[in-house]
Amino acid sequence: MAFFDSDLYPLKLRLLEALDKGKTISFENLRRRISDGEFEELLQDAGHCPKPLLWDNFRQEITDAILNVLEGNIGDENEHFYVSRNGYCLLLAVIMELEQKGLTAGRHRPLQ
Numbered sequence: 001m002a003f004f005d006s007d008l009y010p011l012k013l014r015l016l017e018a019l020d021k022g023k024t025i026s027f028e029n030l031r032r033r034i035s036d037g038e039f040e041e042l043l044q045d046a047g048h049c050p051k052p053l054l055w056d057n058f059r060q061e062i063t064d065a066i067l068n069v070l071e072g073n074i075g076d077e078n079e080h081f082y083v084s085r086n087g088y089c090l091l092l093a094v095i096m097e098l099e100q101k102g103l104t105a106g107r108h109r110p111l112q
Contacts, residue, residue: 003058003065005099010052011062015092017047023088027077030087031070039063046088069094 023046025033033042040059043051052058070090078084081093 003062007052007055007058007062008095008099010049011043012092012095013049014043014047015088015095017049018045018088019086019092021047024085025087027087027090030091031067031074034063034067034070037063039066065098066091066094069097 025042030042033039039062073080077090081090081097083089083093
């Protein structure tokens with residue numbers, strides 16, 4: 001199932017909550033946890049905002065898209081995303097990149 005910009009909003013809120021509380025994670029640990037299938041646990045560690053609706057239907061697509069962007073920019077985080085220390089900041093920048101590059105299926109999930 002495709003994911004939409006609006007599906008990413010709760011993820012961004014969780015990351016903002018983590019940043020607000022001063023939480024940090026290294027770039028290496030971020031990549032490892034996502035590639036090891038711990039993306040949901042990583043988000044739970046970050047904050048308490050509710051998961052997106054229909055999360056189980058598109059979790060893998062979001063995870064794959066994020067990992068693809070992360071792996072394509074190893075060692076280039078500061079130059080590409082202007083992030084140099086916190087993996088939560090990097091993940092927020094990657095999510096924004098997915099939206100900016102049009103890698104989602106649109107702004108909002110259609111009503112059914």
